[in-house]
Amino acid sequence: MIMTDWMFSFESALAALPEGTEARFTYPLRHGSMRIGIYAPHGHDPQAPHEQDELYIIASGTGFFVKKDERRPFKPGDAIFVEAHARHRFEDFSDDFATWVIFWGPKGGE
Structure with missing residues (x-):
């Protein structure tokens, strides 16, 4: 989903998440190389390394993050x-x- 507006809420992005999949994510805002989205996996996190730099801002919940x-x-x-x-x-x-998850920049990172 790509929104045409330049502002959206956490609640509206959560409502746009697909149901029935483990890796639930949506990107309501895109501009150039930048994508802003919501990521809310169920059960476990199946993601693999990405080609761009990324920033997570935790909106709700607790747990552990493993990097390398x-x-x-x-x-x-x-x-x-x-x-x-x-x-x-x-x-x-x-x-x-x-x-929240934000991707930006060239492939390979900055």
Whole structure:
């Protein structure tokens, strides 16, 4: 889904998430190389490394974030940077977990 507006709410983005899949995400706003979305997986996080740099801003829930070989707890309000091609995933997250995700820049990162 691509919104034509330049502003959207967390609630409207959550409502646009597809049901029935483990890796639930949507990108309501895109401009050039930048995408802003909501990511709210169920059960486990199946993602693989990405080609762009990314920033997560935790909106709800708690759990652990693994980047390369380091594991740290997260909570609402935390910001997490992941450089392009870095192995990463969310683990042991609560049922209400959802995060903003922002991708930008060239393939391979900045």
